[in-house]
Amino acid sequence: MKLWKGRFTKSANKSTDEFGASITFDKRLYKEDITGSLAHAKMLAKQGIISQEEAESICSALLEIMDDIEAGKVEFDIASEDIHMNIETLLTEKIGDAGKRLHTARSRNDQVALDFKLYVKGEIEEIDGLLANLIDTLHDLAEKNQKTVMPGYTHLQRAQPVTLAYHLMAYHQMFSRDRSRFADCLARADECPLGAGALAGTSYNTDRQFTAGELGFARVTVNGMDSVSDRDFALEFLSCVSIAMMHLSRFCEELILWSSKEFSFIEMDDAYATGSSIMPQKKNPDMAELIRGKTGRVYGDMMSLFTIMKGLPLAYNKDMQEDKPPVFDASDTLKDSLSVFTEMISTMQVKTGNMADAAKYGYMNATDCADYLVGKGLPFRECHEIIGRLVLHCIEKGCAIEDLSIDELKEFSDRFEEDIYEKISVEACIDAKVSEGGTSFARVAEQLEKTK
Numbered sequence: 001m002k003l004w005k006g007r008f009t010k011s012a013n014k015s016t017d018e019f020g021a022s023i024t025f026d027k028r029l030y031k032e033d034i035t036g037s038l039a040h041a042k043m044l045a046k047q048g049i050i051s052q053e054e055a056e057s058i059c060s061a062l063l064e065i066m067d068d069i070e071a072g073k074v075e076f077d078i079a080s081e082d083i084h085m086n087i088e089t090l091l092t093e094k095i096g097d098a099g100k101r102l103h104t105a106r107s108r109n110d111q112v113a114l115d116f117k118l119y120v121k122g123e124i125e126e127i128d129g130l131l132a133n134l135i136d137t138l139h140d141l142a143e144k145n146q147k148t149v150m151p152g153y154t155h156l157q158r159a160q161p162v163t164l165a166y167h168l169m170a171y172h173q174m175f176s177r178d179r180s181r182f183a184d185c186l187a188r189a190d191e192c193p194l195g196a197g198a199l200a201g202t203s204y205n206t207d208r209q210f211t212a213g214e215l216g217f218a219r220v221t222v223n224g225m226d227s228v229s230d231r232d233f234a235l236e237f238l239s240c241v242s243i244a245m246m247h248l249s250r251f252c253e254e255l256i257l258w259s260s261k262e263f264s265f266i267e268m269d270d271a272y273a274t275g276s277s278i279m280p281q282k283k284n285p286d287m288a289e290l291i292r293g294k295t296g297r298v299y300g301d302m303m304s305l306f307t308i309m310k311g312l313p314l315a316y317n318k319d320m321q322e323d324k325p326p327v328f329d330a331s332d333t334l335k336d337s338l339s340v341f342t343e344m345i346s347t348m349q350v351k352t353g354n355m356a357d358a359a360k361y362g363y364m365n366a367t368d369c370a371d372y373l374v375g376k377g378l379p380f381r382e383c384h385e386i387i388g389r390l391v392l393h394c395i396e397k398g399c400a401i402e403d404l405s406i407d408e409l410k411e412f413s414d415r416f417e418e419d420i421y422e423k424i425s426v427e428a429c430i431d432a433k434v435s436e437g438g439t440s441f442a443r444v445a446e447q448l449e450k451t452k
């Protein structure tokens, strides 16, 4: 039913109805919409704008409608355009005139801003729980792998040995920042737009503080025109979602590499891998690849809302109806990805032996060799040069630095002594990185303790 039909002499074309409707996707906001209306009705009665009896009949009918929707008993109507008018129509069908009073001192513009904000706030809470879960899982995994040594990379070339715990704790930091980013987003979104009306405020004696309090907002928005025009909270949310997806995607990229025969650092549990329809030997890390792929889709969602908003004059424009699908899609995608990812890493098998083997080759102790000579009194630049020549010699010979005899080493510098061998073992190289935040066993234990 068209709640705005009064001014029109013709009814809308069927394709106008279908094209203009958002009910197909904004029906997801039924709970937020009803919650907002309950608070609004209570406020109207408290302020004497509608009677107490009217408010009571509105509220009990709204709760029935909520039950009916949840029981799958409600068929939404395209002609009623969106979730707001669908629910208002159902309400009026149930209780008649009292239902028609609900929309006093309110517009769909502040209503939709409210519903959408309530939705984003709820999503942030859910995502925070999933991130907390992932962070715990990473912490557990790191605790178990404090002695698991592996190559650390730069440019995807073996650089310096680290522990798996150290590598995992890097992601722990990234996902912890995601939590704090979402918390910041929530803190800024925590302003209630209800009561702004269409754009100018309303002429009724409303109590916006009351509705904001009822709905669990920290504050009310300051400017009515901003309240109905603002989608910053959704853009910020999409930015936070995109960054979290980017973190998952980088991790997935590593897990994909690590599952290859070339690395063989991990093996995904069968439950998180798939086979090939033609090559019987294959075990593909599909779930990790999909998360990496879905990250692109989420970036698209973010770009889509940025692009929708960029040219809009104040205040509400119908373009803004297009804000919801990308936010729904991005949030669903992140939540699913976080769940799958957390299960995937808690069930994967870590091949510690292969990681340790890889850490032995690649001259990753070259920096430590140079540091050794610095310890014997040479300037670092000179040591860098000496070890460079030494590595070249080893590459030609096809051996590791520690495979050379002390006499061979002395040909490069007379400062080399027997203690060099213990100083450049993988474990010694790792344990020497004692600077705060470094990969030494004690420093990683400290990071684990700090982030418990």
Ligand code: ARG
Residues within 6 Å of the ligand: 022, 026, 081, 082, 083, 108, 109, 112, 316, 318, 320, 321, 322
């Ligand atoms: N379905 C609309 C949306 O999602 C609700 C707001 C409509 N307001 C208006 N003045 N047409 O944005």
